[in-house]
Amino acid sequence: MKKLRIGIVGVGSIARVAHICSYNGMEDVEIVAVSDIVPEKMNYDQIPATAKKYADYREMLEKESLDAVDICTPNDLHSEIAVYALEHGKHVFCEKPDAISFEERKRMSAAQQKSGKVLMVMRNNRHTAGSLYLKKCVDAGEFGEIYAGRCGWIRRRGIPGKGGWFTTKSRSGGGPLIDLGVHMLDLAIYLMGNPKAVAVSGSTYCKFAEADDISDSEHSSFGEKKEDGIFDVEDLATGFIRFENGASLQVEFSWASNIEEESRFVELRGTKGGCTWKDEQVKVFNEKNGALVDVVPKLGPANGHRDNLRHFVNVVLYGEAADFDNAQGENMVKILEAIYRSAKEGKEVKL
Template sequence: MSGKRKLGVIGAGGIFKAAHLKAWMEHTEVEAVAVCDINEGRAREIASLLGVDAVYTDYKEMLRQEELDIVDISTPNLYHSEIAIAALNQGIHVLCEKPDAVSPAEAQKMAAAAAASGRVLMAVRNNRFTPSSQFLKRYADEGGLGEIYTGRCGWIRRRGIPGKGGWFTTKELSGGGPLIDLGVHFIDLATWIMGNPKPVAVSGATYAKFAHNELSDSAHSAFGEKREDGVFDVEDLATGFIRFENGATLQIEFSWASNIEEETNFVELRGTKAGASLRMGELKLFGEAAGQLVDLSPVKTSGSAKQHHEGNIAHFVDCVQGRAKPIITPEHGVDMIKILSAIYESAASGKELHL
């Protein structure tokens, strides 16, 4: 009998295949034993790639039948909390795709279930696991930026609506559009580097102007399954402003479609000692030295360090094995979903909301 941790996959769609599959196949301490997806053909395809025989279309049946140590959840957003709580209640460690949940109440239930079970619950925050992000976090923690008092972040696309008419654009299943889809990534990255200050108020606005536009220039629009007769009841652009308990602020903008020159993502932070710009993975620092203004960039190095989802999954397994403490906690998820939910509420009411 293998000493490896036994993995069950729940959700075998595009994000699992593109971002999770390779990492699990190469991990020497984890063995996939079952795959579940409501689309049996899709489940069987991933099972074949993983060398797994057990295939399910009902995750509850899989949890009953299989002895699992870990589940990886990559379903539509609505089901993240339900599945995670069910697994945690059975003593199973949970890795869950972002966003953690579609409401603060569900995120809180997940955190409570994790605390009660003593198991690791980790939502994917893959952008923390790049060389530039890791360097900037350490630089900030060591005081290189000084007091980080404001910043801005975003991921804006010219045309890149994923799975139009499918679950991505159906609010009941997704919880929203680019704010909840893309905002999780860079709001998290910015606030993590800032030291995870507590959010206290938000103001936001959302727009839907491209629901009937079929043009695309982004590879990311390939995610999801398009439906000609489907629903589009989410935003395609969101802007906002977050205030934190320590007085810091963060401006945000996330879009699937808008009339800009080209797609980009970024985190920009302003500190009393230096500022930082992390744009499309390229890091630059701006400060003073020897009485002069200076621009700095870390020298690029090559190596075998795991990045993005591979790095996130490696860290998750290290935490499951007791080798590391999680740098991504359920409490981070609760704060994140509070922010996103409040921005949607602010956009609807036209007022700033206090958390």
């Protein structure tokens, strides 16, 4: 059996809870090497004993015979490592966000096109059972024209790694908008048919930087806290996106705000029907035989992270058609960048 020989760069939280365990469960994947600037992290007991360990990912690429590189580092390193790996003839899978600026995302696209290798970025929410069901509904035309929607990931208290790289703009690129926004924005736009954004309005707020470090979210365990560290990003972002086909999308993302409870959601409205995706549970709203009907499908379990990584392996090894491309990645980073710019300038930004 041919195996995908992969090297993982960054073996912190997301690598441990999503990537390493997923690859370990795949017979056609071998974790050949890992790299992290903190040597102790590479002692993680789920890393195969045969995997070589490197402090410098460049040395790993030079010394190991790898097919692909999986990037699980802080956001500011995503584009740098991706471009380097592509230039050295490796397929690349990267954690979200694609990059912290549109210019860096374009560098990734250019490197991918020149190399001819596969470049994919984590879009795990496309691969949940509910998302797959809704995509089939969309493709079958059951919603008609999807013309409006709203999406968000809002937390009551759940700031990750307060004072560390998550809350340091030069490393993360921003707060919950770039951290959480990628997830629900991507799912909404994906289900809407990947329309191109043409205008964005946004507002950002930072109200909890000095607040007590309370958490009611399991997700806030990501990142490493740093006492007296930096907090120069937003803790709440709202926005409105208009697309070239006339559709629109309202967005809201927060690490901390005085709401009842944490929630992830996508709500779409079409001419024939609509839907909600809330915390991976879905409902469809339409009419049948002269009555309004709510449909709640019974769906089996799914692991979005694992299945997204499985999709990447299938694309590389078996030629499966990729559900993600550079245009989608660029559109995402352009939207994020524009919302931040709109918030700073206090006006709509045309794309």
